Every structure is written in C-alpha cells, then in structure tokens.
Amino acid sequence: MPALALDRPSDRMAPTAAGDATPAITLDRITVRFTTERGTVTALDGVDLSVQPGGFVTLLGPSGCGKSTLLRVVADLIAPSSGSVRVLGGDASVARERRDIGFVFQDAALLPWRTAQQNVELPLEVGGGRAQPGKRSPRELLELVGLAGWENAYPHELSGGMRQRVSIARALVNDPKLLLMDEPFGALDEITRDRLNEELLRVWEETGTTILFVTHSIYEAAFLGQEVLLLAARPGRVRELVPVDLPAPRQIAMRETRAFVELVAHLRRVLETC
Amino acid sequence: MSLRATDALQMGGAFAEDAEAQARFEGTQRMLAWRRRLLPIAAVVGLLVVWEIAVVVFDIKPFIAPAPSMVAKVLAAKFGMLMSNLLPTAIEALSGFLLGNAAAIAIATAFVYKRTLEEAFFPVAVMINTIPVVAKAPILVLLLGNGMEPKIAIAALICFFPTLVNMTRGLRDVSPQQLELMRILSASPREVFIKLRLKNALPYLFSALKIAASTAVIGAIVGEWIGATAGIGALIIQATYNFDSPLLYATIVVGSAFSATFFGVISWAERRLLKWNVGHAA
Numbered sequence: 001m002p003a004l005a006l007d008r009p010s011d012r013m014a015p016t017a018a019g020d021a022t023p024a025i026t027l028d029r030i031t032v033r034f035t036t037e038r039g040t041v042t043a044l045d046g047v048d049l050s051v052q053p054g055g056f057v058t059l060l061g062p063s064g065c066g067k068s069t070l071l072r073v074v075a076d077l078i079a080p081s082s083g084s085v086r087v088l089g090g091d092a093s094v095a096r097e098r099r100d101i102g103f104v105f106q107d108a109a110l111l112p113w114r115t116a117q118q119n120v121e122l123p124l125e126v127g128g129g130r131a132q133p134g135k136r137s138p139r140e141l142l143e144l145v146g147l148a149g150w151e152n153a154y155p156h157e158l159s160g161g162m163r164q165r166v167s168i169a170r171a172l173v174n175d176p177k178l179l180l181m182d183e184p185f186g187a188l189d190e191i192t193r194d195r196l197n198e199e200l201l202r203v204w205e206e207t208g209t210t211i212l213f214v215t216h217s218i219y220e221a222a223f224l225g226q227e228v229l230l231l232a233a234r235p236g237r238v239r240e241l242v243p244v245d246l247p248a249p250r251q252i253a254m255r256e257t258r259a260f261v262e263l264v265a266h267l268r269r270v271l272e273t274c
Numbered sequence: 275m276s277l278r279a280t281d282a283l284q285m286g287g288a289f290a291e292d293a294e295a296q297a298r299f300e301g302t303q304r305m306l307a308w309r310r311r312l313l314p315i316a317a318v319v320g321l322l323v324v325w326e327i328a329v330v331v332f333d334i335k336p337f338i339a340p341a342p343s344m345v346a347k348v349l350a351a352k353f354g355m356l357m358s359n360l361l362p363t364a365i366e367a368l369s370g371f372l373l374g375n376a377a378a379i380a381i382a383t384a385f386v387y388k389r390t391l392e393e394a395f396f397p398v399a400v401m402i403n404t405i406p407v408v409a410k411a412p413i414l415v416l417l418l419g420n421g422m423e424p425k426i427a428i429a430a431l432i433c434f435f436p437t438l439v440n441m442t443r444g445l446r447d448v449s450p451q452q453l454e455l456m457r458i459l460s461a462s463p464r465e466v467f468i469k470l471r472l473k474n475a476l477p478y479l480f481s482a483l484k485i486a487a488s489t490a491v492i493g494a495i496v497g498e499w500i501g502a503t504a505g506i507g508a509l510i511i512q513a514t515y516n517f518d519s520p521l522l523y524a525t526i527v528v529g530s531a532f533s534a535t536f537f538g539v540i541s542w543a544e545r546r547l548l549k550w551n552v553g554h555a556a
Contacts, residue, residue, distance in 0.1 A: 072454075075454075075458055076458075077454055077457060077458070096458060096460065097460050099459075099460075101458060103454070103455065103458045105451040105454070105455065106451070107449070107451060109449065109451040109452050109454075109455050111452065111469075111470070111473065112550055112551070113473050113476075113548075113550045113551070114550075122459070122469070123459050125469070126456065126459050126460075126461040126462075126465045126469060127459045127460040127461055127462075127465070128460070128462065154549075154550045155550075156550065156551075
C-alpha cells in the first residue's frame, strides 16, 4: 500500500483511472442467497465492484437492496454463495485476521461497561497475537475524532454522535487499510450528521484509508463519495456507478452549488427506477 | 473541532458557571438524600409506637402479641443465645447461596452453548421449581440426614432457579453487532465469553442474586423446621410450642436483620461493580 496519508486529497481524485496499484476491493459476480423459513431470498445477484486504494465509495439504494450484506461480504462476516472476493490483494479472511479491516456499525456497538478509552482499546486486547497497535494511541485517536477529555466517560454518558465518534476511533486503532461503515450516522439528527460528515472526510484525508460507506441518504452519498454505487432491490444488483466530480476539500455549503444539486437530482431519478 | 456547549452540559452540574447556584443545587440534593433515608425510619418508628400503645390500651396478652418494648428486652437479655442460633442458619444460608448460584451460572453457560441441553433440562428445572419448599424439605432430610447438609441443599435449590433463568438470558442477550465486532477482531470463543457475554450478564445476575440473598435465608430456616436442634428455624418452632411469643418475635427480628444485611451487601457490591449500568438499574 502506498503511503497515502501524505497525499493531498486532490491528488487522489481519479480513482477510476486505470492505475498500477492493486484494487483495495475487487468483487466479481457476487451472489448471496439466504435460506429463511419462507424460502430462499437472493440478497445480492451478480454484483461487481472495484475500489481503488485510498478511494471513498458510497453504497446507496432502497432498503432491501443488500447494501449491508455487501459490506458484510467484504468484511468476511458473510460468505457469498458464489463469486469471488479479493480484499487488499488477498482473501477477505486474511485481511480480517491481519486487522486490515475496520468496521463501524449503525448503533456504534460499544461495550457499555467500558469507558470511551477502554472501548477504543478493545481491539488491542482480543484476537491473540494479531493485535499490533497502530501509529496513533487510543488517546490520540479520541483526540482525532474530537473527544479529548472524554476518555473516562461511559457510553451511557455520551450522546449518540459522541458514541459514534468513539466507534470510529475504535475502528481506526489498528491502522486499517480499509474502513467499512454501515449507515454509521443513520440514527443521528441532521445537524450532527452534517458535522460528522465533514469530520469523516477530514479523518479520511489524515489517515489515507480506503472507505466503503453504506447510506440511505442521497445527500450523504453524494457529499462523501468519490463514486456512488447505486443498488437496485430484490434482488440486490448494481444499477449504476456514478462518479462524483466535486472539488476538494468538500464543505457542507457545497450542497447549494449547481453541480451538487444536479448530481443529487440524477441520483434521485435513478433511485426511483430501482 | 471542539465539543459544543450542549455536550459539555450533559455531564457536569447544570450550574457549573455560577458558584452560588451550584451551592444551592448541591444543598437541595443533600436535603433530598436525607429525606430518602429519614422517611422510612420515621414510618417504622411510628408503627412501633402505634403497636406499643395498642397492646397497652387493648390489654393484649403477651403470648398473643408482645409489645415492642418486651421484644426489645428479650433481644437484649438473650442476645448471646440468639446469636449462637443465628450462626448455623447463616452458615447454611451462605453455603446454599454460593452453591446454588455457582451451579446455576455453570448450567446457564452450558445452556447458552448447547441449546439441546437447555431444551432437555429446562423443563426439569421448572418442574423441580414447582415443588413447594415445605415439600422439598422433608425429601432432602430423608436423603441427606439430619445435619446441615439438607438445609444447605434447600437454600441452594431455592437460589438456583431465578439465577438460572436470569443468567441464561444475560449470557444470550448480546447484540448481533457486538458479536460481529468480536468476529471482525478474530476474537476466540473464550474471549467472546469473558469480554462480552459474562460482562453483559452481570446486571441480570445481580437482579437474581438480590432475590437469592433473602430466599436463601428463608430456605435455611424452613429446612431447620423439619429437624434441627439449633438455628433460627429451630428456635422459632421451640418458641411457638412454648407460647414464648416475645422470644418468637425476637428470633424473627434477628433472622430478618440478617436477611436485610445480606441483601444490603449484594446491593452494595452491585453498585460498586456496575457503575457503568447506573442509567438502567436502580
């Protein structure tokens, strides 16, 4: 992996250009079927995806389109029924065991009996010898996500937005090359969400991580992603891969620009046919 | 970026800026705390006074219902004898408590990892639990003899069921996302158990332990009714047959005081160990 942390974000704005680097994620005709009491459900049907190192791809689609399932296939939490998964040039399970994958859950999934700092330290305590610490200490990571001074607070003392910040710090503690985020800001109010969106872009620039981000908000998908992968539902399949051509650094005010409004309108039109 | 004022307000006192308002806030808090402590004490003292007056006014015979003052006199006069009878009961209750809860925790763990075991044995546990204590006691005396063993067994059995049910739920009720997190971290089954399931089960366990603290003492006393020469239960039976009501009441006071202390110790341990749970417990 190249040391992307030092690159300016503007240098990384052409993820689709055919580079020499191995893609961070390559999905080839991924199909996932679940067997339930009412029969077999096809969650994903022949999904292809390629994400370049240092890229930021958002997954957008109606509920039931298999966004979360796709994320879990990449994280080696769900095995695909057919198709091949390559993560960071190897098997998804190898990337997981090397701690190259960080995962942020929708409800933060903090352990309520641990303080903010102890939650960030959890990945360093479990998993046997795999737990090599990253460049930043848990304390520095809490500072990075804006929680300096809250190290000893328990999750029940934190607001929803602050809990999600802790969970992002925890996902970053092993310096993952890939960050998978499953509607992390879906349960937050709009003001907090906007603020965290801007901060996530800043964290992405500072860490140089590749991010795959699931959302059901059109604005969030367009604002964060360098590319938006639109998925159609029942069965989940790729509808369109939309490149986002907005200048860096992105700010919330950019949402009023013509380019952004047109992009959102396009995404909405495609979504209506999904 | 910095945290907004609203975030800071969530933790510190509401008037962190204003010293005078802060002092007033703390004063009110102190008054409320004293009120919480004094109200039940005042109620108990009031009831005792009413009882004392009623015994005198209606000229109630001591063997029917002794006055609180008479019970207090017996408590003081026979304190040594009462304590030497509390000792065996306390040993039986504590041993039963430890044994019953340890067995319940072990079996709950087995249930969580092997559903088949739960399906097979949970109905058996329910059936044993439906047998009244007074019926279990003679069976156990027949099985285990006349020593402390049957009393410990009864106390253990009475603790067992609530802990089994609560502990099984606590170990199982971890969120799917927390389990996914542990898998992403390649955590071993042992780590999942110790760092996730066991911690998650602690609030459930303490709910059960608080019930068990008082029922274990009841179990030991009921066991002593069936056949014992010493203990709170034996003393209750003797005092009843001798129409020695003041001694009967004094014995009950000693037994209840022990139960309440036991409960208090468990509650104290809960508050110490589960500081993170203050939002949910209470």
